[in-house]
Amino acid sequence: MPMHDRGAAISALICAVLISTVPARAAETPHFGQPIAPDELTAWDISIGPDGAGLPPGHGTPKEGEAVYVAKCQACHGEKGRGRPNDVLVGGFGTIVSDRPAVRTVGSYWPYASTLFDYVRRAMPFNAPKSLTSDEVYAVSAYILHLNGLIGADDVLDAQSLPKIKMPNRDGFIPFPR
Amino acid sequence: MGKSRDGRTPRVEPAAGNGILDRRLFLEGAFVAAAGAAGAAAGPARAEPLAVARWMSEPGAALSAYGQPSRFESKVVRSLPPPPNPATQGIGTARTPLQFLNGTITPNGLHFDRSHSGTPDIDPDQHRLLIHGLVKRPLVFTLDALARYPMQSRTSFIECAGNSGALYGAQAQPGNAQAIHGLLSCAEWTGVRLATLLDEAGVEPNAQWVVAEGADAAAMSRSVPLAKCMDDALVCLYQNGERVRPSNGYPIRLLLPGFEGNMNVKWLRRLKLTAEPVMAKDETSKYTILLADGKAWQFVFPMEVKSIITHPSPGLALHGPGFYEISGLAWSGKGRVRQVEVSADGGKSWAPAALQEPVLPKAVTRFRAPWQWDGAPAMLQSRATDDTGMVQPARAQFIAARGLRGFYHYNAIAGWRIDEKGEASNAYA
Numbered sequence: 001m002p003m004h005d006r007g008a009a010i011s012a013l014i015c016a017v018l019i020s021t022v023p024a025r026a027a028e029t030p031h032f033g034q035p036i037a038p039d040e041l042t043a044w045d046i047s048i049g050p051d052g053a054g055l056p057p058g059h060g061t062p063k064e065g066e067a068v069y070v071a072k073c074q075a076c077h078g079e080k081g082r083g084r085p086n087d088v089l090v091g092g093f094g095t096i097v098s099d100r101p102a103v104r105t106v107g108s109y110w111p112y113a114s115t116l117f118d119y120v121r122r123a124m125p126f127n128a129p130k131s132l133t134s135d136e137v138y139a140v141s142a143y144i145l146h147l148n149g150l151i152g153a154d155d156v157l158d159a160q161s162l163p164k165i166k167m168p169n170r171d172g173f174i175p176f177p178r
Numbered sequence: 179m180g181k182s183r184d185g186r187t188p189r190v191e192p193a194a195g196n197g198i199l200d201r202r203l204f205l206e207g208a209f210v211a212a213a214g215a216a217g218a219a220a221g222p223a224r225a226e227p228l229a230v231a232r233w234m235s236e237p238g239a240a241l242s243a244y245g246q247p248s249r250f251e252s253k254v255v256r257s258l259p260p261p262p263n264p265a266t267q268g269i270g271t272a273r274t275p276l277q278f279l280n281g282t283i284t285p286n287g288l289h290f291d292r293s294h295s296g297t298p299d300i301d302p303d304q305h306r307l308l309i310h311g312l313v314k315r316p317l318v319f320t321l322d323a324l325a326r327y328p329m330q331s332r333t334s335f336i337e338c339a340g341n342s343g344a345l346y347g348a349q350a351q352p353g354n355a356q357a358i359h360g361l362l363s364c365a366e367w368t369g370v371r372l373a374t375l376l377d378e379a380g381v382e383p384n385a386q387w388v389v390a391e392g393a394d395a396a397a398m399s400r401s402v403p404l405a406k407c408m409d410d411a412l413v414c415l416y417q418n419g420e421r422v423r424p425s426n427g428y429p430i431r432l433l434l435p436g437f438e439g440n441m442n443v444k445w446l447r448r449l450k451l452t453a454e455p456v457m458a459k460d461e462t463s464k465y466t467i468l469l470a471d472g473k474a475w476q477f478v479f480p481m482e483v484k485s486i487i488t489h490p491s492p493g494l495a496l497h498g499p500g501f502y503e504i505s506g507l508a509w510s511g512k513g514r515v516r517q518v519e520v521s522a523d524g525g526k527s528w529a530p531a532a533l534q535e536p537v538l539p540k541a542v543t544r545f546r547a548p549w550q551w552d553g554a555p556a557m558l559q560s561r562a563t564d565d566t567g568m569v570q571p572a573r574a575q576f577i578a579a580r581g582l583r584g585f586y587h588y589n590a591i592a593g594w595r596i597d598e599k600g601e602a603s604n605a606y607a
């Protein structure tokens with residue numbers, strides 16, 4: 001078989017193999033993404049669902065969290081979460097269902113405790129986000145929940161207990177009607 | 179408007195109260211004669227004798243590698259309201275100077291910026307986009323890989339959900355177009371269809387949402403309906419022809435045409451397909467619309483039909499009675515602008531404005547209307563209708579439906595009061 005015929009035959013063989021082993025869409029789109037195994041992307045997967053899916057091992061109590069809060073949060077969020085110069089974290093109960101200005105805090109407005117853990121872990125403290133250990137995030141979340149009267153001073157927050165907390169405004173949200 | 183007896187000079191009839199003229203004056207190119215016919219102002223004073231300017235008597239500046247605006251335009255910059263805390267400078271807004279711009283495209287350096295944790299300094303060679311969750315094949319894309327995909331361009335507005343939020347206030351507060359409405363910009367965005375990338379990852383049948391996350395310090399994230407991602411979402415590499423600016427998401431930004439600005443995640447690094455929304459901070463504690471009864475609307479996505487007058491507006495004083503062009507921007511997150519009407523008498527009477535082509539879906543449309551100002555106080559307003567038939571509500575109707583605590587997605591009719599000196603100010607009709 002002449003060289004060029006042989007080359008064509010090999011090409012045809014390669015094409016046949018490709019067609020039979022890759023998804024049909026491969027022919028239509030570039031497929032330049034690199035596959036990655038699920039256990040190799042965990043460092044990036046920081047999402048925590050409202051059911052607690054994604055919560056890491058670890059635990060913390062309000063008492064432990066107070067020290068973290070005073071050291072790393074209080075300068076912006078005020079003593080005991082009272083706010084100023086940045087967002088108020090505590091109180092505001094009774095202002096949501098009212099005609100007064102709404103004070104939207106973790107306690108009065110946030111529908112899920114998972115959001116508190118998720119946000120503290122990904123974004124706080126402002127000047128050093130993602131620097132807290134999982135235990136510290138549990139602890140400072142517990143402290144803020146305790147200041148809002150939602151858990152006791154010695155309650156342990158962890159992957160099991162956190163999703164069980166029913167936030168006061170859980171049922172306060174409705175779909176947009178349009 | 180009709181022809182006069184000699185058949186040449188247009189005869190002008192007001193199209194609405196307080197001097198609004200027929201929009202066809204522009205379309206038919208006859209407004210000079212028409213303004214004269216409407217009769218108010220005396221002509222301009224005689225011009226000074228003409229002399230040759232200095233810059234025609236000497237060579238100009240050398241060529242520059244990256245063009246900059248004229249030094250005489252130094253006031254045309256974004257405004258930066260003071261942050262609540264000097265220690266957290268990256269939280270806040272930079273607002274587009276709408277009153278100094280014309281046309282529809284926002285220059286890249288003036289596109290508004292809302293950041294929650296500052297602008298990251300991202301090395302594109304190290305940046306990655308991850309698609310994972312409910313997909314058959316989790317995938318990682320480099321910038322080089324994304325740049326090899328077929329691309330699409332579309333002109334799209336982005337409006338912060340909090341834009342015009344000041345107008346929820348019980349009393350009208352001072353502020354110009356930039357301060358009140360400047361969280362709105364429009365650009366030509368170019369990138370890869372997100373549907374292409376999701377198809378390659380292989381979407382599982384139970385996936386309904388896509389959690390989009392940025393690579394900023396706050397790793398800002400939002401849940402986006404999968405249907406939107408498969409419809410017209412773009413993973414954008416370019417903004418008005420050049421790479422996306424850092425304050426707008428360099429090296430890649432998610433564009434969700436028509437959806438509230440916050441969802442157009444900047445510095446996009448991760449897309450996780452899920453069955454349910456993740457209930458992120460910015461879709462629960464923020465970006466929800468608190469109603470009068472204490473319930474809050476959640477997952478309010480499209481920015482609904484809206485318009486604002488940019489000319490005249492506060493800071494652009496009228497110089498005596500006579501002819502002016504009323505001009506502004508109209509847009510809808512649900513489609514095209516079908517009509518814009520203007521009023522100079524606080525909404526008692528309206529006349530249609532001319533819409534400048536092209537009128538594109540989910541992009542801003544420039545409208546223009548001729549106006550003969552008689553020098554008396556006036557209340558200028560605009561009212562847009564989109565091609566779904568939705569009309570901007572009057573403020574009273576809007577507030578009756580939502581109360582004063584909603585903060586987000588304000589799209590009621592807005593306007594400026596013109597006083598007898600020609601100064602414009604924010605006012606409710």
